[in-house]
Amino acid sequence: MGQSNINKGDLLRIIVAKYGVVIALGIVIALFGIITPNFMSVGNFTNILRSISVITVLSLGLTVALAAGAFNLAVTGIAGFAGALSAGLMVWNQLSAITSSVIALIVGMLMGAAIGLFVIYFRVDDLLASLGAMYIAQGMTLTYTGGLNIYSNMIKPSPGGGFTTAPGRISDGFIFMGQGMVGVIPMPVIIMFIVIVLVHIFLNNTKWGRNIYSVGSNPEAAYLAGIPVNGYKIFAYSLSGILAAFAGILLVARLGSAQIAESQALLLDCVAASYIGFSFLGQGKPNAFGTFIGAALMGIMVNGLSMLGVSYTTQDIFKGIILLLSLAISRLSQK
Amino acid sequence: MDRFVLVTKKLSKRFPGVQALKDIDMEIRGGEIHSLVGANGAGKSTFAKIISGVYKDYEGEIFINGEKVVLDTPQKSFQYGISVVYQEVDSALIHYFTVAENLLMSSVTQYGSFVSQKKLVKIAKEKLKSLGLKLPFDLNTRVSELSVSQKQLLLIFKSLIHNSRLIIFDEPTSSLGPVEVEQLFEIIHSLKERGIAVLYISHRMPEIFTISDKITVFRDGRKIGTFPRDEVTPDDIIRYMIGKSSQKIEISSKEMSNTPILEIHRKSDESQKLVLYKGEVLGLTGLVGAGKTELLKEIYTGSKDLKVALDGKEVRIKTSTDAVKMGIYFLPEERRKEGLLIxxxxxxxMLLPSFGDFANALGFMKDKEAAQVSKRFAEKLRVKFADLRQRVESLSGGNQQKLIIARWLIKNELKGARVILFDEPTVGIDVGAKEEIYNIVRTVAESGIGVIFSSSDIDEVLKVADRIVVMRDNKFIAEIERKDFSEEKILSLAAGRHEIVKN
Structure with missing residues (x-):
């Protein structure tokens, strides 16, 4: 219908709706580039990418659930437990890095699936159900670790008094995943991009992705078109669990130990990154590259502000502003 | 009485990329029932929304009782005495409030900060009495317990209590059965007697010719003309609306197949059964609320109470996924809510049920092939679109409905349909598109598929069906062959008058 006579105001609105987040990213980079002398360096950008690698993977876990119209606040909880489990299996049970990781991923998947089953079977609100699951996962982490961080040959009080030294180590290969470099590029950055691309392809180019998006877009219409909606919700929750668990494992690899409280702090950033991503290219729905842009925007803000000497307590104000702006932008794209 | 309640001069409204309304001059008198007709996208709703204050950035002038006004908020329009009875009555009422609370909702604050239900009922009673109105249900009833037509009545009375001078009805009968429509018309006539102006927006020709004093036709955002009812015929109006005369459907009196394709028995009531034959269009009709939609959904999504046989073999359908696998497809009544991903x-x-069929062995979508097939079907059904990749929300109701039909025709081509269930497939779409949909339905049946065409619009069922089953109160009450079709008979069966006569 009459696309030729789009006026100037409409055009501006369309541009903002489509490229708003990208433009915001450009402005933020330019601003910091001008005010902060060391900001525009390859080293600093590598730093930023490394700093957002875990949160991007974690946010992708949330994104996949959101794509199916399902909220999963338990991603950080699952990440925490899966991370601790992978470290614990290596350190206490002397399992190999691969075996430990696979077990942790499977446990993450099962936790995700359990949330999905619960939400569907009892028809409860998914946001609150996953909040409950987050508490359970956090409690499981604390119970499993006894409240201690897990590191190679750690020492822990024995139940009978005295101390026990753990027999195993977090293997070097495992730590390479989080700390290694390939040329000038950090390993976790490479892993992050691989996960982004895989999630993107999965959501956009496979029949499962289409069906997940359909379920998220209008579950009733999807059901009446013969799509097994409940199955796809559980599927999406399971994938969300796997990605969250993987983020948890990656975090352990980055830190060289399982810091039990580390992943909990990421929850709100993760929600923000996914939602900022909605407006990427005017898609108006959860998507992999958008989530990355969202995480990058937050990461760059934190990095630039830190370089300017703004304390991290104040930084949250800026994060909040960015989230609010991007929500407004994604609203534009839906008009 | 004779004054113009509403006059508009050069009223125009633009949306991004679309001129929705252009230079509309309208004059509506008190005590006049003025119908506004037009195909989908003609600008009827846009006009109503401007008058009711929903769109603030319109161009042109509006006069109420001769006074020039700016209607930039719904509150303002309401204060000027304009109210709307929307198609979706639910959106205008608060469900967990009582009838009295809803009646006085817009003015409730003027009775003090704390108002008891008792006091509200008293005020509402007095107001209704002073206007000589009587509600056929209790003021203490919760709105959630009312039927659609009762809700409409409530909205109309609410307008009257607040001294409305112009009441706009936006497709008020689309969710009403024939008896309820008659009741509504009586009320509208009484509005006319009170000197209130009525703007009646509708697609339905018989209604418009029953009720209107004047008829205004819109096409493509412009006014074609205003005509006194007695000086035009329905065919004229349809021609003005679509720019050509409507075509009639000819059903050849063919030999009906007697191979049952779908058989349904209700376990809890042995007398309740339905047989659908191969290549037949079975019209399922009855008043709104007779249980047609429920029955179709029971078939499609599974019910413990139904015994279903497909091609003579008993099948067990537990979910829609099972039904689709067996070749039973369903086109839902509520297009936007249940059909489309807007x-x-x-x-x-178009491919919603078929993503799996357009994926390779690894699950990757074959997008080129998918686009080709979609294009072919969109063209075959004459969907009007600029780009296959545009969002469907910008399409008209008729085009949207065609997409959902195309969805099942594509699935049929890939997998082979046995039965297609159409639930109110022509609700809210324009006359031209309706005819096209009837033709598609006939063609589908001629290819050997069994079709159930469910509709409360008896006229269209008579047009399109080979055989009609009438439902009332969730039961099949009559089966009529094409040679015995008669509108009166079906209407009286549906409304239950037949039984009264028998007794």
């Missing part, structure tokens, strides 16, 4: 594009909506 934010997705045409291809996506």
């Amino acid at each position: 934010k997705e594009n045409l291809i996506w909506n």
Whole structure:
């Protein structure tokens, strides 16, 4: 219908709706580039990418659930437990890095699936159900670790008094995943991009992705078109669990130990990154590259502000502003 | 009485990329029932929304009782005495409030900060009495317990209590059965007697010719003309609306097949059964609320109470997924809510049930092939679109409905349908598109598929069906062959008058 006579105001609105987040990213980079002398360096950008690698993977876990119209606040909880489990299996049970990781991923998947089953079977609100699951996962982490961080040959009080030294180590290969470099590029950055691309392809180019998006877009219409909606919700929750668990494992690899409280702090950033991503290219729905842009925007803000000497307590104000702006932008794209 | 309640001069409204309304001059008198007709996208709703204050950035002038006004908020329009009875009555009422609370909702604050239900009922009673109105249900009833037509009545009375001078009805009968429509018309006539101006927006020719004093036709955002009812015929109006005369459907009196394709028995009531034959269009009709939609959904999504046989073999349907696998497809009544993914594009909506069929062994989508097939079907059904990748929300109701039909025709081509269930497939779409949909339905049946065409619009069922089953109160009450079709008979069966006569 009459696309030729789009006026100037409409055009501006369309541009903002489509490229708003990208433009915001450009402005933020330019601003910091001008005010902060060391900001525009390859080293600093590598730093930023490394700093957002875990949160991007974690946010992708949330994104996949959101794509199916399902909220999963338990991603950080699952990440925490899966991370601790992978470290614990290596350190206490002397399992190999691969075996430990696979077990942790499977446990993450099962936790995700359990949330999905619960939400569907009892028809409860998914946001609150996953909040409950987050508490359970956090409690499981604390119970499993006894409240201690897990590191190679750690020492822990024995139940009978005295101390026990753990027999195993977090293997070097495992730590390479989080700390290694390939040329000038950090390993976790490479892993992050691989996960982004895989999630993107999965959501956009496979029949499962289409069906997940359909379920998220209008579950009733999807059901009446013969799509097994409940199955796809559980599927999406399971994938969300796997990605969250993987983020948890990656975090352990980055830190060289399982810091039990580390992943909990990421929850709100993760929600923000996914939602900022909605407006990427005017898609108006959860998507992999958008989530990355969202995480990058937050990461760059934190990095630039830190370089300017703004304390991290104040930084949250800026994060909040960015989230609010991007929500407004994604609203534009839906008009 | 004779004054113009509403006058508009050069009223125009633009949306991004679309001129929705252009230079509309309208004059509506008190005590006049003025119908506004037009195909989908003609600008009827846009006009109503401007008058009711929904769109603030319109161009042109509006006069109420001769006074020039700016209607930039719904509150303002309401204060000027304009109220709307929307198609979706639910959106205008608060469900967990009582009738009295809803009646006085817009003015409730003027009775003090704390108002008891008792006091509200008293005030409402007095107001209704002073206007000589009587509600056929209790003021203490919760709105959630009312039927659609009772809700409409409530909205009308609410307008009257607040001294409305112009009441706009936006497709008020689309969710009403024939008896309820008659009741509504009586009320509208009484509005006329009170000197209130009525703007009646509708697609339905018989209604418009029953009720109007004047008829205004819109096409493509422009006014074609205003005609006194007695000086035009329905055919004229349809011609003005679509720019050509409507075509009639000819059903050849063919030999009906007697091979049952779908058989349904209700376990809890042995007398309740339905047989659908191969290549037949079975019209399922009855008043709104007779249980047609419920029955179709029971068949499609499974019910413990139904015994279903497909091609003579008993089948067990537990979910829609089972039904689709067996070749039973369903076109839902509520297009936007149950049918479309409004934010997705045409291809996506046409392929919704078929993504798996357009994927390779690894699950990757074959997008080129998918686009080709979608294009072919969109063209075959004459869907009007600029780009297959545009969002479907910008399409008219008729085009949206065609996409959902195309969805099942594509699935049929890939997998082979046995039965297609159409639930109110022509609700809210324009006359031209309706005819096209009847033709598609006939063609589908001629290819050997069994079709159930469910509709409360008896006229269209008579047009399109080979055989009609009438439902009332969730039961099949009559089966009529094409040679015995008669509108009166079906209407009286549906409304239950037949039984009264028998007794």
